[in-house]
Amino acid sequence: MSEISSQAAATATEWAEDPDLARARDGDDAAFARIVEPLRRELHAHCYRMLGSTHDADDALQDALLRAWRGLARFEGRSSLRSWLYTVATRTCLDIALTRGRRALPVDLGPSSDRAVIGDAPLADVAWLGPYPDAGLTNDLAGPDAHYEQREAVELAFVAALQHLPGNQRAALLLFEVLGFSAAEIATMMDTTSASVNSALQRARRIVAEKIPSPTQQQTLREIDDARLRHIVAEYSAALESGDTDAMVALLTEDVTWSMPPLAGWYHGIEAVADFAARVPLAECGNWRNVLVSANGQPAVASYLWDEDAGAHLGWSINVLTLRADRIAEITSFIGTEHFPPFGLPATPP
DSSP, X not given: OOHHHHHHHHHHHHHHHOHHHXXXXXXXXXXXXXXXXXXXXXXXXXXXXXXXXXXXXXXXXXXXXXXXXXXXXXXXXXXXXXXXXXXXXXXXXXXXXXXXXXXXXXXXXXXXXXXXXXXXXXXXXXXXXXXXXXXXXXXXXXXXXXXXXXXGGGSHHHHHHHTTSOHHHHHHHIIIIITOOOHXXXXXXXXXXXXXXXXXXXXXXXXXXXXXXSSOHHHHHHHSOHHHHHHHHHHHHHHHHHTOHHHHHTTEEEEEEEEOTTBOOEEESHHHHHHHHHHTTGGGTTOEEEEEEEETTEEEEEEEEEETTTXXXXXXXXXXXXXXXXXXXXXXXXXXXXXXXXXXXXXXXX
């Protein structure tokens, strides 16, 4: 049986075995909600990979599902429902990306600082990359032909690299490498040719390969004993709370970087990072309360800072840790209370 015939047979089986599809086409919104629910989490992750922002992913998914609901009566079942929903979601994300631009990290904007910058002001006119709550994602492949694990494909380095691709290349790479769709399927989804898809894939792979370190974080984390990993994260949290510069430095690689979007300043190398740590976050000794979380498939710490006016600790930053062997090679502190709700975190420490 040919690939096209196999796909048609699978689609026919899907329609025959799921009466909710027919009900949804007839206008039953509860039936539509039921058929979409199993795919909602992976569609949201796809929107985040495309847009680099949890909040943009929320908007994109809501818009895409509304488009899908309104267009479901015209869905003829020539592809699977999953493929069709990814088509709608991808096109929605491409529309949003045109208006909001690509997301950036401080390292994209200029050189690092040798010494701590005190009073650095947030840059409000930059579209910043944001952290992603990875609860519910697994280390499984999204399909038999995918090349990236689900958690691997939300790692900071990967999502940041995607932001350097034009929208069509970003979409083609994600649909092929992360989700396992064929070039022919992607051509249909993006209303182009297989030759164009393959050309976009070739260019996208080259750029991504230049920007992503090896090994990936998932590969690194599998090499670290779970107890050792918990110890590293706990020691980072303890050093931050106690203001212990020596303890912090002992956890870091010599070429460590620390950045804090939406602040433009960032630091590279143990001396610069140690100077910044001692004079800024560690100077708040005793004012931090931390909660260990997971973000972008990586260990992370949610930090609450004491606020005199509020008389309480308030959400300050989600600190995503990138490890090399058993040392911290990168700290990305996403500053802002808006990052806490997607992680299910309260405004004050639990």
